Amino acid sequence: MNAETGFDVTETTREGLPVLEVHGEVDVSTAPELRSKLLAVAQSGQKTAVVDLTNVTFVDSTALGVLVSALKRFRSNGGDLRLVVTQPHITKVLEITGLTDVFAIYTSSTEAAVGA
Amino acid sequence: MTTTGSPLAGRDDEPVAFVDRVELALPARPELLFLARMTAAAVASRADFGYDRIEDLRLALDELCLTLLGGTLDERRIRLQFRWNEDTIEVSATLEGGAVWESSAVTGPARDLGGGSGLDGTSGLDEADNGGLPTGEPTAPAASNDLSERILDALVDEHGFEQIAGTPTSWMRMRRSESP
Numbered sequence: 001m002n003a004e005t006g007f008d009v010t011e012t013t014r015e016g017l018p019v020l021e022v023h024g025e026v027d028v029s030t031a032p033e034l035r036s037k038l039l040a041v042a043q044s045g046q047k048t049a050v051v052d053l054t055n056v057t058f059v060d061s062t063a064l065g066v067l068v069s070a071l072k073r074f075r076s077n078g079g080d081l082r083l084v085v086t087q088p089h090i091t092k093v094l095e096i097t098g099l100t101d102v103f104a105i106y107t108s109s110t111e112a113a114v115g116a
Numbered sequence: 117m118t119t120t121g122s123p124l125a126g127r128d129d130e131p132v133a134f135v136d137r138v139e140l141a142l143p144a145r146p147e148l149l150f151l152a153r154m155t156a157a158a159v160a161s162r163a164d165f166g167y168d169r170i171e172d173l174r175l176a177l178d179e180l181c182l183t184l185l186g187g188t189l190d191e192r193r194i195r196l197q198f199r200w201n202e203d204t205i206e207v208s209a210t211l212e213g214g215a216v217w218e219s220s221a222v223t224g225p226a227r228d229l230g231g232g233s234g235l236d237g238t239s240g241l242d243e244a245d246n247g248g249l250p251t252g253e254p255t256a257p258a259a260s261n262d263l264s265e266r267i268l269d270a271l272v273d274e275h276g277f278e279q280i281a282g283t284p285t286s287w288m289r290m291r292r293s294e295s296p
Contacts, residue, residue, distance in 0.1 A: 004150050027153075028182060029146035058153070060178045061263035089171045096270035097263055 005030055006057065009037045014113035019050040021109070026056055026063035034063065038070040038081075047079025050112040054086050059093055071103065080104060082112040134199040134206070136162070141195045144185055144211065152196060153178055156207070163200040165292055173290055176271045177207060179264040183277070184209050184286040208287040210280070 001008040006024030013019065018041050026034060034051075041049045051067065053059070071081040082104045085091050094100045106112035140155050142148050156177040160170040181194055193212040198205060268275045268288065275288035 004147070025150065025153075027146070027149055027178060029149060058174065058178075060175060061182060061261050061267060064263055065261075089168070089175075093175065093267065097266050 002030055007033070009034055011037065011041070012109075014050065014109050017048055017050055017113045018044075018046050019052055019109045019113065021052045021055065023055040025058035026066075027058065027060045028062040031062045031066045035066045035069070038066065039073075042070065042073050042077070047077050048074060048082070049079075050082045050084060050106075050109055052084040052109045052112070053090055054084055054109075056087065056090060059090055061097075064093070064097055064099060068099070068102070082106060082115070084109050084112050133201060135201050136199070138198045139196065140198075141193055141212075144181075144192045144194050149178060149181060152181055152194070155196065155198070159198045159200060160205060163202070163205055163292075165205070169290070169292060169294070172271045172294075173205060173207075176268055176275075176288055176290065177209075179261075179267045180207065180209050180275065180286050180288055182261055183264045183268070184211050184284060202292075204289060204291050206287065206289045208285055211284045 002024060005027065007026065007030035008023040010021045010023075011018055012021060020034075020037055020041065022034060024030070038049070038051070049070075051070075067081070067083070074081045083094075084106050085094065086107055091100070091105075094103070094105070104112075104115070138155065138159055140152065142151055153174045156173045157170050160173045165173065177196075181196075184194070185192075195210045195212055197208045197210075200206070272288040272290045275286070277284070277286045279285070
């Protein structure tokens, strides 16, 4: 875990889908690690994955760029990248950047894994 | 809203009286940007801004720095100046030892990012092909991050960019209450 930002990513599985649980602040400093984890999941052959942002306290444009880049990759392989967002200020960033219309957004990782 | 009217310190026609000022200088390294955000949050708290506006300022300050740096973080230094009164916080960010680019690239109305999904290959979100991360080559701010511009446009009342004696400087002004 990053001591200053509390950033950490752990991978679990829900309903057979990989779920990346992200903690702390995702900024220009920590986004590369998230990108690496997403890339590893995509390269493992998984078509769809979930990124759980429930415990994320901050996202900036670099974090959003990483998520959009990953979304493109998953969708180009016929899958999807689903987000779990419960924090109002994270939702706000997604809204003002227009990304709530781009991502499938859920309120729990279980719902995201099921896709309902 | 983006404007071209700079509220930077030292202007003779400065219309706003500020009650206090804080400055922070730090190396323009990714792992230190959190210090700038912490300072922004502390200043906003000191100015008695509410929680939501503190979060807005933290994010806006982060984006202001990213925009100033044009996607490149290195060993240059960022000097931040926070000024505030009971209604407004102003922040200027100066890049010391930085590249020179055209200020018109940043000031002016927000660019159209396509208005849609951002996945059609024509929008500003194409930057996401590298995850929006620094590429190592200096670029003009306008090309570096349209997401930053969109976030700044939404969160702050005014922001802009200009050269002061050849030094790149970004600034923003945020009021206590969100603009309707």
